[in-house]
Amino acid sequence: MSFRKLKKKIRKQVVYAAIASLVVLIILILYYSLGQKVRSKFIRYPEFGISIPGDYIIHGIDVSKYQKMIAWEEVQAMTVNDVKLGFAFIKATEGIGNADPQFRRNWKKAKEAGITRGAYHFFIGSKDGKMQAENFIRNVDLQNGDLPPVLDVEHANGTGTAFLQHEVKKWLETIENYYHVKPIIYTNVDFYNQKLGHDFDEYPLWIAHYYQPQQPRISRAWSFWQHSDKGKVNGILSAVDFNVFSGDSVDFKNLLVR
Helix, strand or coil: CHHHHHHHHHHHHHHHHHHHHHHCCCCHHHHHEEEEEHHCCCCCCCCEEEEEECCCCEEEEEEEEHCCCCHHHHHHHHHHEEEEEEEEEEEEECCEEEECCCCHHHHHHHHHHHEEEEEEEEEECCCCHHEEEEHHHHCCCCCCCCCCCCCECCCCCCCCCHHHHHHHHHHHHHHHHHHHHCEEEEEEEEHHHHHHHHHHHCCCEEEEEECCCCCCCCCCCCCCEEEEEEEEECEEEEEEEEEEEEECCHHHHHCCCC
């Protein structure tokens, strides 16, 4: 090989090496930038005691008797930087005949405080779905501006999947026929995938999946994400669940009973 050809070959190798180094550098910069973006999705709010997803504008909580006596006017007044609690899901009933002892007070006081309210039923998988729906109907008077009814289903209670799904459908159909609005399903990622699945994809989903960097790891669309169970709120003495809504204010308004 002549000296000229060798020199030309070396020059090409240097150019290729430079290009390769530049590509690697760009990849590293993009990787770092994306990593920073992921890590910045959650923002720490000491006042709430937790980190909150930063890409959502509508935030809320869910409560039951375990939060005891709630000062709803203090909940409504609490604003930290860009986060204000705009909605609350309130436990109403459980099984065939039980009602949450704080429901009636929470239902009334939340509305008086100007917080958009929603009522949920804790489902007992081994009990008749229609009778459980009737328990909810006896206790919950939905009004314009309320969130749709919620079915909290997260335990099979020793039943098979086919039986559970049959009873869940009975609850959902009874509630939709009575209130003329499609109910929301609340559950966790694993339970939805293993026990419910595609047969229930037509219903709005409120999904529980804690400590995720960006969003819950579920393939289907969701409306609400319960991202923490350790939040603190003025007017509530114990820890409380925190949630975000997936859309904007127009989407939220369109979801409400009317």
